[in-house]
Amino acid sequence: MAVASRERVRRAAVKLFATKGFHGTGIRDLAQAAKLSSASLYHYMGTKEELLAEIMVDCLGRLLETAKATIDGVTDPAERLTRLVTLHVMTHARQPNETRVVDNEIGVLSPRLRRSVVQLRDSYEQLWSDAIDEGLRAGLFHTEQPGVTRIALLEMCNGVARWYSPRGALTLDDLAGHYVQLAMRVLGAPDRG
Amino acid sequence: MAVASRERVRRAAVKLFATKGFHGTGIRDLAQAAKLSSASLYHYMGTKEELLAEIMVDCLGRLLETAKATIDGVTDPAERLTRLVTLHVMTHARQPNETRVVDNEIGVLSPRLRRSVVQLRDSYEQLWSDAIDEGLRAGLFHTEQPGVTRIALLEMCNGVARWYSPRGALTLDDLAGHYVQLAMRVLGAPDRG
DNA sequence: TGAACCCTATCGATCGTTCGATCGGGTCGT
């Protein structure tokens, strides 16, 4: 077979949850997109909600681990931030569907399933907070409201998943580079250009 | 009567659509929140989808008109941007539910209803584009990718509706003021502080 | 032969919507 059924289910779920929302996606839509009967879906998943949680945990977990590896051993806060922004923007541009599911559908999870997702997200954002705090201590960044600035910066970067299209004129490298510049400006770092 | 039924329906819809999503909100949930029977709802609305579209058009229409009035006659691009950011941030902080509905549920509208909403949003964003373009021409702002910068700035400001809580330490004025500073930084305007 | 895989058929619940009816307060003609 070209693509295993389990993988087809996963991909169909990501695409449909991202475009039509979790509640807007029926189990039959999912089956049709995965080229299976609705009954056969349940050979590869638990409940629909567990499938959603699985997608979220996978996606966030991968991002968190990649981010940790990317900044491992990097001491300069500006360089840490640069790497975080680059990874974040590229991930959001390359996998907009996964990202949109994670960003938009957290609220539909029951508290038990939501907890693990929120915990992963908090761990990830802590990487940003740490880098920002160190940059402030080192006198590299300047902001009166570090908390607000951090969240504003994250929201700005999250937005990429909502609008970027690879069919546009902008390459991924250009995009990430520009966002790094924007991030440094937001953080009040001295402009290198 | 304390609050007219029509108004109760509207408020209930905004709250529920914002917190549970359009597809996650049943007509019976809506009826319960509005203290009506599900049948009586239809005395005050068309279909559930038309109710959603009405909310969106009202909310965006008000924002657009207020924005136009706010920048009317203001020639300095930086001042125009300052006013737009202030209005935008305050609106998103004060009416997070309306804003979240507009931002998150556009995709569920059928093309016919979506068109008018998208048109309003485009008109509103054009106000930002115009101010940014004039600031660039005047040499006040500096960015290599005006389009990307504009959308990144808007996404940053939109984020306010997703996290701001009036129970926090930050007042609305502080919040708006800080976002104005962030916006000026993003746009590469000379720092005033 | 038995596990993996996939189906048709079906379940009870819930969905958005509509139906027919009731209630109370105006408004009319006389």
Added chain:
DNA sequence: ACGACCCGATCGAACGATCGATAGGGTTCA
């Protein structure tokens, strides 16, 4: 002034459709 009439507001009940999920039985292949 008083029935006759109408109308906005609201309801319980029900509609057909679709929901997420399951039961149970084939087929394939090691």
